[in-house]
Amino acid sequence: MDIRQVAKLARLELTDAEATTYGAQLEMILSYVEQLKAVDVSSVDPDLLGSGLCDVLRDDEKVLPSLPVEAVLANAPATALGQIKMPKVIE
Amino acid sequence: MNAASLTITQLREAYTSGTLKPEAVLHDIASVIQSKDGPLGGYLSHDLDRALADAASVDLSLPLGGVPIAIKDLINVAGHPCGCASKMLTGTYTAPYDATVIRKLREAGAVPFGRTNMDEFAMGSSNENSAIRPCRNPHDHSRIPGGSSGGSAVVVAADTAIAALGTDTGGSIRQPAAHCGIVGLKPSYGRVSRYGLVAFASSLDQAGPMTKTVEDAARLLQVMAGPCDRDSNCRSEPVPDYLATLGDDLKGVRIGLPKEYFADGLDPKVKSLVEKAITTLTGLGAKTVEISLPHTTAAIATYYVIANAEASANLARFDGVRYGHRAAADDLLGLYERSRAEGFGPEVKRRILLGTYVLSSGYYDAYYRRAQQVRTLITRDFAETFEKVDLIASPVTPTPAFRLGEKESDPLAMYLADIYTISANLAGVCGISVPCGMVEEGGSKLPVGLQLLGPILGEAKLLNAAHRYEMARG
Numbered sequence: 001m002d003i004r005q006v007a008k009l010a011r012l013e014l015t016d017a018e019a020t021t022y023g024a025q026l027e028m029i030l031s032y033v034e035q036l037k038a039v040d041v042s043s044v045d046p047d048l049l050g051s052g053l054c055d056v057l058r059d060d061e062k063v064l065p066s067l068p069v070e071a072v073l074a075n076a077p078a079t080a081l082g083q084i085k086m087p088k089v090i091e
Numbered sequence: 092m093n094a095a096s097l098t099i100t101q102l103r104e105a106y107t108s109g110t111l112k113p114e115a116v117l118h119d120i121a122s123v124i125q126s127k128d129g130p131l132g133g134y135l136s137h138d139l140d141r142a143l144a145d146a147a148s149v150d151l152s153l154p155l156g157g158v159p160i161a162i163k164d165l166i167n168v169a170g171h172p173c174g175c176a177s178k179m180l181t182g183t184y185t186a187p188y189d190a191t192v193i194r195k196l197r198e199a200g201a202v203p204f205g206r207t208n209m210d211e212f213a214m215g216s217s218n219e220n221s222a223i224r225p226c227r228n229p230h231d232h233s234r235i236p237g238g239s240s241g242g243s244a245v246v247v248a249a250d251t252a253i254a255a256l257g258t259d260t261g262g263s264i265r266q267p268a269a270h271c272g273i274v275g276l277k278p279s280y281g282r283v284s285r286y287g288l289v290a291f292a293s294s295l296d297q298a299g300p301m302t303k304t305v306e307d308a309a310r311l312l313q314v315m316a317g318p319c320d321r322d323s324n325c326r327s328e329p330v331p332d333y334l335a336t337l338g339d340d341l342k343g344v345r346i347g348l349p350k351e352y353f354a355d356g357l358d359p360k361v362k363s364l365v366e367k368a369i370t371t372l373t374g375l376g377a378k379t380v381e382i383s384l385p386h387t388t389a390a391i392a393t394y395y396v397i398a399n400a401e402a403s404a405n406l407a408r409f410d411g412v413r414y415g416h417r418a419a420a421d422d423l424l425g426l427y428e429r430s431r432a433e434g435f436g437p438e439v440k441r442r443i444l445l446g447t448y449v450l451s452s453g454y455y456d457a458y459y460r461r462a463q464q465v466r467t468l469i470t471r472d473f474a475e476t477f478e479k480v481d482l483i484a485s486p487v488t489p490t491p492a493f494r495l496g497e498k499e500s501d502p503l504a505m506y507l508a509d510i511y512t513i514s515a516n517l518a519g520v521c522g523i524s525v526p527c528g529m530v531e532e533g534g535s536k537l538p539v540g541l542q543l544l545g546p547i548l549g550e551a552k553l554l555n556a557a558h559r560y561e562m563a564r565g
Contacts, residue, residue, distance in 0.1 A: 001448060010403060010447040011410065012440060013428035025502055026445055032503055033392045033458065041464035056323035071187040077417035084413055089423050
């Protein structure tokens with residue numbers, strides 16, 4: 001397992017010390033988890049997951065009220081012009 | 092006598108008879124928080140003025156009229172901070188809406204009061220992962236209260252709250268309830284809406300009551316349970332009257348004892364108390380049946396793959412953009428990576444990394460898909476068992492509360508202690524922890540919990556047996 005690659009996917013910056021520590025801890029946990037390979041799952045439909053509860057859809061009715069913009073912006077780290085301010089996204 | 096030491100039932104009686112008023116009760120609670128909570132760390136914050144304002148307009152004729160409830164810090168309560176005991180959200184996020192469970196509590200007249208301590212983002216079994224402040228077991232301050240709903244357990248056990256809400260993803264209500272000597276109930280998956288809970292693992296999370304008595308838990312669940320349009324996994328079955336059947340006879344109730352839950356690793360003193368509790372139940376007319384839950388040993392591995400996978404997806408929203416901590420960064424990627432690095436603690440990072448790995452291309456089938464298949468086997472074990480028995484009885488924890496710091500260097504050892512609670516979340520069944528005595532350990536008397544598990548939507552029978560046990564236990 002390439003901890004640096006996983007950290008990249010998880011959008012987590014890791015120090016060298018963290019990469020070493022977490023890398024080792026994850027290896028330990030993953031080797032514990034290997035035992036799942038020994039379980040006989042032949043009787044289980046691989047695409048049948050969880051509780052059996054299915055897609056819950058509602059009628060395409062009129063739009064219901066949601067959070068007002070001010071409420072959303074109140075928690076934003078930086079705002080401008082009634083929007084959330086961000087570093088440049090497109091170079 | 093301080094009103095904080097009352098139960099919900101007693102408080103409601105006092106309101107009905109006019110001997111107490113909500114404002115006085117809130118002042119009482121604020122005063123014991125001040126005098127007792129400091130060394131315990133059960134609370135992260137409490138807003139007396141806001142609670143008094145809520146209480147002023149409360150209708151005392153409602154089922155929970157005037158009852159203050161302490162809320163675990165990952166449940167959104169409009170106008171209250173919602174920090175998840177994390178640097179990611181503490182001090183930067185105020186909830187703009189009420190979770191469904193909070194809306195329902197308010198509609199029943201309850202007053203949310205206080206944010207309780209927890210393991211960060213509900214990830215932990217000891218409350219040691221709180222990024223804000225330590226939390227200690229009231230029975231022995233050198234020991235953990237359990238987690239992740241450690242704060243909620245502490246405030247109820249220490250009588251600095253009337254009752255509290257917790258959440259349970261792998262045992263996080265039942266285990267701290269057991270370690271602190273209170274009642275904690277995890278409803279069946281889908282019985283209580285998850286809307287407004289900060290999500291950890293969406294197929295496992297359930298909010299539930301943490302209380303001084305089983306009757307109080309029934310009163311809270313009565314209000315919390317039921318359909319919700321905003322949680323597509325919330326069940327639509329009507330909620331029975333839990334209080335009406337609390338006192339039912341237990342004659343002939345079949346209680347399964349899973350042999351895997353009474354095997355190696357269980358502290359003999361804990362085992363002895365749980366067996367004594369089971370004897371009390373058979374004394375009330377219940378019958379015990381030896382059963383087997385053969386996939387028990389695989390449950391922890393299954394859980395830690397599925398829960399962490401779901402957590403990695405659920406915590407992706409904490410990216411420094413719309414809310415929460417934002418790090419200084421010149422570009423977008425740096426913003427994400429640094430905000431998350433600075434905002435999350437080590438256990439959260441570990442779990443996100445593990446979850447990301449097991450979902451990643453090339454590993455998804457070997458880990459995540461396989462874990463889901465094993466989960467189906469675990470679910471089947473319970474379904475088959477509940478055709479033979481009405482309830483299952485077991486310990487909640489293999490040992491009493493361990494000392495703070497004892498398992499710090501070994502995350503896996505911490506995970507292994509979840510063995511008796513974790514399968515119930517995977518299978519979606521309901522479970523309750525009820526205090527069943529104290530053990531002598533290292534010079535302290537520490538609480539032990541009896542766990543009862545019931546089938547999906549079996550809360551009525553679960554509460555009935557737990558209540559009858561509690562009454563007979565004395």
